[in-house]
Amino acid sequence: MTKHLLPLALAAAIAFPAMAAAADSPTPARIIVSGEGEATTPPDLALLSLSVMREAKTARAALDANNDAMAAVIAAMKAAGIKDRDLQTAGIQINPRYNYTNKPDGGQEAELVAYQVTNTLAVRVRDIDKTGEILDKAVSLGVNQGGGISFTNDNPAATIDAARKKAVANAIAKAKTLAEAAGVSIGRVLEITDQNIAPPPMAINAKAFDAAAGAAVPTQAGENAYNVQVTVTFELK
Template sequence: MMNHLKTQRLALAATLSCALFLPLAALAAEPEIREATIIVSGEGEAAIAPDMAVLGLSVVREAETAEAALKANSQAMAEVIADLKAKSIADRDIQTSAFSVDPLYRQDKADDDTYEAPVIVGYRVTNGLTLRVRDLSQLGALIDAAVKLGVNQGGGISFTNDNPDAAIAEARKKAVAEAMDKARVLTEAAGVKLGRVIEISENFARPMPQPMYRAAMAKEMADAAPIAAGENEYTVTVNITYAIAQ
């Protein structure tokens, strides 16, 4: 009898427990109400004159043997580097960017209109420099002097800024101001109030270097090459998510 009563009590307790937890489970299953938001974006730009140029120069020499081509190339490049250093270009601003030794081939035509196997007739040695010029007033004269000392292949000049942080900060401020202004206009037009900031993100890309000079270089250059630096434009896009005040 006692065991039967105990079993009934346990069953009643289990039933009551299930009844208590059912409402909680039902509440947990209800979908969460999503906060009303507004997403706006703004773009800011800041343009500043470049204060540094990155210049590519190459010395190319050909000879019947690899040793002779390498010797001629090394001699010419040594003179170029010595001249650059004499013009106060620091070691940190002179960097070898490419070096190659390539065979030169000749392929003759046979009597039966087929081609004979190619044969090596010489070698070409190419030695490239990447040069950072921090005094832009020197740029034209540096190119002219380098050509006269043996540089016979030119890369491109790209103008950049050593430290563009101030310009980027200005562009950010303009982007945020534009985004905030958009948010105020939209909420006023919709008859709602702007709430707290939920999220801010930005997209920023440095301006692509613009090649300003690219050509095979002639030793006949008598005057310093004219160079126009222009301006670098830094652009920042800001995305802001606001809550709509309820």
């Protein structure tokens, strides 16, 4: 069987008009606008950072004392209904503590006086109404540093979707206003991009350690705002 090959010059001549037609077609007029949307929701998750610091003459003694105190704190968290998956060790530090005295020659002399051991526990509280009670228990059992609280949401997808819809509606309204002012109208949507802006958790530097013994630490969860920005490209008619 004989195959017939089209001469290269003729193939180029046939392809060229189609390419030329595509190149000659004008790019449709378009407008690019940005839109913003916000939706709020009450938090359903409290994040706590609790630290136990113990000091002793030796690192071993400081660590043993710290272990006992932290074990009591963890047991209290579990007794309050906190699951294992919501308890995580965030860091352990062992640091020497020195006492510095001035020397006659102007220098300083360092004397090792103790070792400090700090164990930090990250806690997720899913029943946020118990946050103050849990803080109070932790302090009573030996937590003496940290106390940072932030309120967030376990699954904010529905709230973000609501913010996204508002952002697109805002972009459409902007595009219509601009197009009307220019004496044209918007056509089909050519492109949409969005950017979620995560809410900064409503954080409190809890005064847990100033609380009176036996009194639950007062906390207020407030609400979280989720913001979305979109960029929409419209065809102009």
